[in-house]
Amino acid sequence: MKTKSGGRENSEDLRAIFHAKRLKCTPQRLAVLKVLKESGAYLSINMLDKKVKEMLPGTGLATVYRALETLEELGLVAKVHLEDGCHSYAVAPEGHMHPIVCTECNKVIDFAECPLGELSEKLTQDTGIVIQNHFLQLFGKCRECQA
Amino acid sequence: MKTKSGGRENSEDLRAIFHAKRLKCTPQRLAVLKVLKESGAYLSINMLDKKVKEMLPGTGLATVYRALETLEELGLVAKVHLEDGCHSYAVAPEGHMHPIVCTECNKVIDFAECPLGELSEKLTQDTGIVIQNHFLQLFGKCRECQA
DNA sequence: GTTGGTGCAAACGCTTTGCATCCAT
């Protein structure tokens, strides 16, 4: 049984993660992360900005951008390209996995296990190309939205 | 043996493809497509604009944008999100496949066959989520760039 | 001749940056 994403780090751990890279553990950064954890969905920057301002009024949009950049560096959140070209963010999954985004409610339903290790090896053998990286997202409709 | 991408439509076919949707077959649109075919790589809009202007001086940047939009609608080119967030385009593959982009030379080395049909079915059975769509790109190093 | 396409420039929206101030350490 896997742990459900969303509660992986407690606040002590978080402080340590920041401090390990000489980064400060600020309310703004924590607020951005909290909004993402509580939502469980991919959120656009604007939506994030809106929710962060509710939680911590006075937070500037630029700070949200900077916080996301920092959190991504730390591996705490993952950036995604939605189909309309809009950038969004969600809390990062634990291992190497890929999100399934519901096209109706925009929630991250689950993280599919990565089917690509196998494919990568096969490709390297067949073609000599060394696969370094990949980008995979699944879009679908969750059970609730199928009703 | 599959045909190599790059010579799939001759000019007659192309005219027909445009006309089928009441679109005009203009030199600008053809130039954009030709640049992509001759390059065989993912090209950023700026690079495309530069090369199209070489081939057809006087072409405006807005026209390049509009041509790409049209060509994508027709399924002739594919849009891609590169890792830096920059949009690029390449000629579209024939079936449902996924590009491998060389991280050194930015060329499209090959199109991997899609490994996801199987996964999608499994996911639908296991979780009830209906997978509608996915987005996959592979990044690697081609043989030449490994030297 | 009609209709859609083009070129240009202005407008637009998302993102980044400069700088003074603030606050986590």
Place this chain on the structure above:
DNA sequence: ATGGATGCAAAGCGTTTGCACCAAC
């Protein structure tokens, strides 16, 4: 106390749009 982080506003940049003219049909 000190250096990184913030807030604000301005700048930057990729992309889209309005409009008069042009070219494919």
